[in-house]
Amino acid sequence: MPQEQYTHRSTLSNSEGPHVYKVGIYGWRKRCLYFFVLLLMILILVNLAMTIWILKVMNFTIDGMGNLRITEKGLKLEGDSEFLKPLYAKEIRSRPGNPLYFQSDRNVTINILNEDMKAVTQLVTGPQAIEAYGKRLEVKSNEGKLLFSADDNEVVVGADRLRVLGAEGAVFPKSLETPYIRAEPFHHLRLESPTRTLVMEAPKGIEINAEAGSLEASCRTDLRLESKDGEILLQAAKVKLPRLPRGSYSSSTGSSQKVYEICVCPNGRLFLSQAGSKSTCQINTIVCL
Template sequence: MAKKKKSIAKPSVERTEHTNNYWKCLLNRTDTPFNGEALKHECRIGIYGWRKKFLYILIILIAALVVLNAALTLWIISVLNFSMNGLANMRVDSDGLTLNGNAFIDDHLFATSISSRKDQSLRLISEDNITLIARSSSDGKVANKISIGNSRLRAISNDFRINGRDGRLLFGVNEDKVTVATDTLQVDNLSGLRFSRSIQTPLIQAMGHSDLKLISPERRVSLLAPISIAMESRLGDVSAISLKDLRLKSKQGKITLESKDIQFRNLHLAIPTQTARHQFSSNVYQLCVCADSGKMTAEGRRSEVILLDGRRVELIIQPKLFAGDLFDIVSSHFNLKEKEYFGLAFLDETCQYSWLNLDKRVLEHEYAKKHTHEKLILHFLVKYFVESITQLNDTASVELFYLQAKSLVANEVIQVYADTVFLLSALVLQSTHGDYVNEEKVIEEYKELRGQSRGHAIVKYMSIIEKQPTYGVHFYEIKDKTGIPYWLGLSYKGINQFDYNDRRIPRRNFQWKQLENLYFREKKFSIEVRDPKRVVHTLSSINLYENAIEESIDTFDDLSTAITDPTTQ
């Protein structure tokens, strides 16, 4: 019996037959209504069995991988802080690399330029040190190096320079010399400037209102010159102090002491027990030499005159010295021309200034008689104020008015408002130190005054002070008839009455043209006002003496130009 051969059909033929059978099954059912469920069972179509399960599993795995990939992508973006501009705070553009936050460099950093944003600072911070190296482009060797470490700063360079904003050299160091190209080399530390060897310079000059000291703590100071040596102080003193002897020796010439006033301080005082028979003029200063000891003694009383800039002038006042002569002696130190605005005064027991009568001897004043065993302290002050400093012809007088006004504002005698204090302080700084160049923290008012000269600052200061209600007012403590205390203010404008606890704005104001008569007797001060009702105001005052004090300092500034400048008017 012959074996039947197995029919092996190819997949393509099987799929074709399956499709044909599907269409035949569909066409044979035209006699019955179309039923999808029946057709599904009778005519089998689609993927069935394990193939269908595998397909579903594959689709689920692909969807899970897509979701996981999207989640990881979002997590990486969140952790690394990606943005449209770049990675985190870092942005890469055509200009370079921009960092908005802190950058930590673990190794070397190579860059041609490192800069900060506008109006922001650039900080380089290191736990150990910061080293900046510049190499030569030809051989690659180190050309310049700056190392900033713990409490040290080292620089390696053949030529070290510091230039100003305008490109001008300010400081330079090389193997041959050290150059300081500024107008002035100023040393502000307490120990001064020390040199281990000699120094050669054409000029050694102290700053204004400061002392110049040449000190050798263990050896000596020698000043040598082939022709001459000149020591000059235009605003202050020249002092030579020695622990032992001080010798002035001229081998071929002579020693000349040339001055309008020559003072010998700390001399022994010779107080006579009786009045001398011979009368000397008030401008004669007597020195006596003791026969046994050879010591020189000065007859008189020790006194001290405090000037407006804080300096003190020590004098020996003779019993017959008039206050006017003493005033001329003090004012002659400053070459003062307008003396009529100034005077001498002393503080009495009530801490009020009492002016010296220039036609009376100094030691005959009541204060000098009560304090015979004390040093007589006098003050050189402005007595008569003017409405505007433009009425002054001498720049020295303007300087003194400025110093007096500055002192009165500091002591709250001239009351100013809070916003005006800042501007006045800035003007004081501008007149004292010039332009303020510190970039860390600048007072706004002071910063706006940059470029103004010292004279303009002083005139601007005085123009503000002259507008204050208490400018030029001398205050005296008084009481009315009922015993209520007040302050009586005398000025060039008139007589003002202030509350005892508030001297900012006057309670009453009597101009000079309104006054008809003034009466002062036995500590009672009466004002008769020009009024139809003839109201008489009676006040009790401790003292109302006319006085003034003056000081003058040579100024090298353009005060004359500043006074007439239209911008200061």
């Protein structure tokens, strides 16, 4: 520090000599001041060095920082990125030719909000299942053709063919409405109701066709074919009813009689009766009881 001195001359006595006063910082105060100034300079240099190191490590540039780049079209992330808070974006897409991955240790949830910030559509993918919430679900092909849709009223399968690959087939707890049911080539078609009744109804007729095989219908109790306004036509080279009951044997026709006539009971039951010169159905009406 500069030293300032001035001479004070007393007006009272001219015999006294001049007095000199020193103005400044001296001694240990001066050394402490130099120490603090040096410490401040060291802190400034360390802070500057740390700032430069952080900028270098975080890869700060004019275009962005780290894997984040600011472009004219938005933000561009390169490599793996981790978001600890919700991400709001208008569009998320990968680089051309590269897949887009969403990875989480638990669930991945995608929400679509309305104007009131309430979720109207939600997609939740978890370790147990994939759940979708919305008014309607649609799956379309690349050409825009509807393949599958589901809402509260119905489920629509728009594909040309519906294939069920399970060994047990398809199970319908309620009714099934379809214009056509067909098995795959060289496979059997089986309609079965193990514990209840199997009912087939159509306003304009039911056609059952097996072009290259046989047709079999079996049940435990009653098999009923009903036509209210039309007829039931059995058209084949041979029509066999091998297990019809037979009426009582008549000795007048002879034991070698092998010709029978088919009789119908009032309740619709069929039975066989040995043929004679006249109808023998009335003789064996006891079968109808």
